[in-house]
Amino acid sequence: MGKTILTVGVYDMLHIGHILLFKRAKELGDRLVVAVQDGDFIQKYKPGTSMIYTTEERMYMVSTIRYVDEVILYRDVDKDLPNFKFDVFAKGPDQTHAGFQRAVEWCLENGKEVVVIPRTEGISSTMLREYSKTR
Numbered sequence: 001m002g003k004t005i006l007t008v009g010v011y012d013m014l015h016i017g018h019i020l021l022f023k024r025a026k027e028l029g030d031r032l033v034v035a036v037q038d039g040d041f042i043q044k045y046k047p048g049t050s051m052i053y054t055t056e057e058r059m060y061m062v063s064t065i066r067y068v069d070e071v072i073l074y075r076d077v078d079k080d081l082p083n084f085k086f087d088v089f090a091k092g093p094d095q096t097h098a099g100f101q102r103a104v105e106w107c108l109e110n111g112k113e114v115v116v117i118p119r120t121e122g123i124s125s126t127m128l129r130e131y132s133k134t135r
Contacts, residue, residue: 002030006086007117008077008095010037011058012051017120019065024117025090026067033086034062035074078102088113 005025011018011034026032039055053061055073063071074080078099081089089107091100093116107114 003028003088004031004033004086005029005088005090006033006035006081006084007090008035008037008074009092010042011062012053014058014061019067020120021090021092021117022062022065022067025115028088028090028115031069032067033070033072033084034068035072035080035084036062038073038075041075078106081106082110086112088115090115090117092117093119 005028007021007025009018009021022032022034036055036059039051039058042049042051059071059073062068072084074084076099081103089103089112091104091114104114106112
């Protein structure tokens with residue numbers, strides 16, 4: 001079957017940094033599964049968050065990227081991770097909130113490798129949001 005890599009995110013403002021994340025994650029194994037966070041869940045826990053794309057649109061966009069083998073939906077990272085089949089959890093250095101800390105702890109307790117993939121310098125969704133306000 002080979003080694004399955006899992007990464008998670010919102011991917012509302014898909015950019016080159018995300019593509020490179022997927023490329024680097026895919027290089028860690030044979031199969032890349034990307035979990036996209038449910039927009040309803042985001043709204044529930046961060047009311048007023050403005051999303052550009054629906055959950056379905058974000059999942060579709062991610063699915064078209066050649067490094068991605070499968071796209072799945074997730075709501076809460078630490079609660080959903082144990083339900084997914086994977087060998088390596090690839091995450092960004094900024095994914096550090098309590099839910100991610102619990103997810104990493106679960107991975108380590110259950111024999112899953114955790115790899116932190118560095119950010120791509122010079123690009124982020126936050127930068128894109130700020131840029132779009134000046135246009």
